[in-house]
Amino acid sequence: MSMENHDHHSVAHHEEHHHEExxxxxxxxxxDHKTISRQFLVTAIIMAVVAMMLSIFFRxxxxxxxxxxxILHYFLxxxxxxxxVLDPDMYLALVTIHGTIMVFFVLTGGLSGxxxxxxxxxxxxxxxxxxxxxNMLSYWFFLVSSIVMLSSFFIVTGPASGGWTIYPPLSAxxxxxxxxxxxxTLWLVSIALFIVSSLLGGLNYIVTILNLRTKGMxxxxxxxxxxxxxxxxxxxxxxxxxxxxxxLLLIFDRSLGTSFYLSDxxxxxxxLEQTGGSPILFEHLFWFLGHPEVYIxxxxxxxxxxxxxxxxxxxxxxxxxAMIGSMLSIGFLSFLVWGHHMFLTGMNPFLGSVFVxxxxxIAIPSAVKVFNWLATLWKGNIRFTPAMLFAIGMVSTFxxxxxxGIILADSALDINIHDTYFVIAHFHxxxxxxxxxxxxxxxYHWFPKMFLRMMNKKLGYVHFWFTxxxxxxxxxxxxxxxxxxxxxxxxxxxxxxxxxxxxxxxIFITCCAIMGALAQGVFLFNFFYxxxxxxxxxxxxxxxxxxxxxxxxxxxxxxxxxxLPVVHRWPYDYSKPGKEHDFVPQTVPLxxxxxxxxxx
Ligand code: HEM
Ligand SMILES: [Cu+2]
Numbered sequence: 018m019s020m021e022n023h024d025h026h027s028v029a030h031h032e033e034h035h036h037e038e039x040x041x042x043x044x045x046x047x048x049d050h051k052t053i054s055r056q057f058l059v060t061a062i063i064m065a066v067v068a069m070m071l072s073i074f075f076r077x078x079x080x081x082x083x084x085x086x087x088i089l090h091y092f093l094x095x096x097x098x099x100x101x102v103l104d105p106d107m108y109l110a111l112v113t114i115h116g117t118i119m120v121f122f123v124l125t126g127g128l129s130g131x132x133x134x135x136x137x138x139x140x141x142x143x144x145x146x147x148x149x150x151x152n153m154l155s156y157w158f159f160l161v162s163s164i165v166m167l168s169s170f171f172i173v174t175g176p177a178s179g180g181w182t183i184y185p186p187l188s189a190x191x192x193x194x195x196x197x198x199x200x201x202t203l204w205l206v207s208i209a210l211f212i213v214s215s216l217l218g219g220l221n222y223i224v225t226i227l228n229l230r231t232k233g234m235x236x237x238x239x240x241x242x243x244x245x246x247x248x249x250x251x252x253x254x255x256x257x258x259x260x261x262x263x264x265l266l267l268i269f270d271r272s273l274g275t276s277f278y279l280s281d282x283x284x285x286x287x288x289l290e291q292t293g294g295s296p297i298l299f300e301h302l303f304w305f306l307g308h309p310e311v312y313i314x315x316x317x318x319x320x321x322x323x324x325x326x327x328x329x330x331x332x333x334x335x336x337x338x339a340m341i342g343s344m345l346s347i348g349f350l351s352f353l354v355w356g357h358h359m360f361l362t363g364m365n366p367f368l369g370s371v372f373v374x375x376x377x378x379i380a381i382p383s384a385v386k387v388f389n390w391l392a393t394l395w396k397g398n399i400r401f402t403p404a405m406l407f408a409i410g411m412v413s414t415f416x417x418x419x420x421x422g423i424i425l426a427d428s429a430l431d432i433n434i435h436d437t438y439f440v441i442a443h444f445h446x447x448x449x450x451x452x453x454x455x456x457x458x459x460x461y462h463w464f465p466k467m468f469l470r471m472m473n474k475k476l477g478y479v480h481f482w483f484t485x486x487x488x489x490x491x492x493x494x495x496x497x498x499x500x501x502x503x504x505x506x507x508x509x510x511x512x513x514x515x516x517x518x519x520x521x522x523x524i525f526i527t528c529c530a531i532m533g534a535l536a537q538g539v540f541l542f543n544f545f546y547x548x549x550x551x552x553x554x555x556x557x558x559x560x561x562x563x564x565x566x567x568x569x570x571x572x573x574x575x576x577x578x579x580x581l582p583v584v585h586r587w588p589y590d591y592s593k594p595g596k597e598h599d600f601v602p603q604t605v606p607l608x609x610x611x612x613x614x615x616x617x
Pocket of ligand 2: 307308311355357358
């Protein structure tokens with residue numbers, strides 16, 4: 018395989034040897050990027066459904082505290098929902114696993130895994146990833162880690178419940194609470210496996226993008242999807258090892274009697290033996306990954322949205338080089354801001370002000386991106402496909418969520434609303450919803466390439482509008498809860514009469530959440546039905562310029578049956594004056610005197 022990858026000109030010879038691949042090789046232990054991409058996607062969809070259901074479970078409790086629900090008893094049984102009333106320990110576990118699955122399994126593994134695998138070889142003109150084997154391993158580590166994470170629901174003490182940030186001492190002392198026991202161990206094992214998956218994938222993506230671009234595909238002719246996935250992979254390779262170290266030290270503290278993170282802990286009036294460690298050390302290590310992590314989540318979304326918006330506005334992306342520059346500077350800055358999660362740890366206020374400064378700096382490249390998307394849409398000949406709606410939706414939520422980021426970045430303001438629903442509102446809108454919307458956009462846009470069939474447009478519109486309205490309906494009111502002081506990660510606020518009048522807001526939010534969840538049923542139906550029964554896709558359904566649409570509408574081993582395509586121009590020649598069609602694919606040679614767009 019790797020020989021052929023380098024071989025740009027000769028007619029590939031793999032068509033000649035018709036080796037029959039067994040079912041297992043083809044669909045299960047596949048080394049083909051297209052199959053692996055679909056494996057990541059389907060696994061992520063299953064994980065997303067689980068995480069969404071968990072959020073509905075705890076939202077029921079938040080809207081109607083202590084009220085019995087048959088559905089809770091059905092899923093959680095007597096152990097965790099006796100008589101249908103949610104157990105407080107289980108509430109914390111639900112929140113923890115919901116956050117963990119959404120952040121890591123859906124929007125890191127799922128999002129990058131699906132689109133890096135699908136798009137990198139296709140859009141750079143390669144026959145496959147640099148290493149099909151590592152790529153396969155990356156998926157299998159991902160799957161096993163997903164299974165380990167879910168398995169913690171089936172043990173007596175329940176899943177980890179210290180929040181997705183697993184701060185010690187709750188995570189370091191197995192005896193601290195039920196979720197600190199075996200559930201926490203499984204969480205740590207799962208995340209360690211996840212990190213292995215992520216590193217195997219990320220290294221492979223970087224090497225493939227650097228080395229396997231086809232003839233003419235210079236770095237400044239790459240679609241922004243590839244630039245985004247490239248920066249994402251670099252962030253992952255630089256930051257995940259730090260979480261790995263943090264997790265390893267935590268395992269030592271739990272099992273080997275070390276005390277990296279523990280000191281002066283009293284349980285039931287009894288001082289524990291551990292001294293000398295510091296839980297703040299864990300916070301530093303965690304957020305050194307944790308902040309880049311939110312960009313690992315949003316960066317692929319940037320790429321998908323840029324591509325979808327340009328194609329469907331029938332205009333070149335505005336500020337191509339500025340888009341690349343802003344992604345690189347966001348990536349760089351993301352390593353210098355982790356302290357904004359730790360303003361309340363007693364850090365020196367001067368150090369805090371440094372983190373305020375670096376954090377606010379990120380607003381600049383972020384605003385450049387938003388400006389460029391809007392400028393691309395401006396006076397475009399817009400085609401409102403479902404993918405386009407989701408991409409525009411992502412721009413909307415990224416703006417709304419970004420604004421509250423400026424508030425949280427200021428330590429003087431953040432100290433007042435830290436650990437309230439204001440934070441929950443901010444990060445869900447800016448990262449969670451934005452990335453999910455872009456992921457949906459990517460699915461609608463590239464579905465024809467993945468499954469060779471079309472999704473239903475009307476159902477796509479229904480899915481978009483209900484999802485979009487529900488998302489704002491859920492997360493917009495949470496700002497007000499936060500400003501009123503309602504804390505996050507609380508089972509119930511019934512002990513605080515000053516929050517009583519806010520209960521109607523919580524009921525409204527939960528109703529919107531249920532509406533949003535039902536809308537995902539429309540998507541699931543559309544997805545699975547179309548994958549098997551949808552109308553056959555045409556060669557280039559969106560009149561797009563990028564290379565993936567030049568491959569046959571079949572899953573050809575090696576992608577192009579003949580020679581690899583040669584690239585002559587950047588991918589954004591839409592509505593170029595003087596051209597017959599409103600798009601000029603990257604494989605069309607430049608005419609005499611014609612200037613290539615990527616160069617400036
Ligand atoms: C189905 C739509 C969703 C709803 C209704 C929802 C609701 C919530 C709520 C109410 C909380 C706070 C619970 C508490 O603090 O007691 C929460 C926590 C969280 N959610 Fe979501 N969420 C949704 C989707 C997402 C998505 C797409 C992400 C991806 C980033 C996400 C990531 C998180 C994280 C990281 C936490 C923090 C968990 C923790 O405190 O440890 N959620 N969610
Ligand atoms: Cu951060």
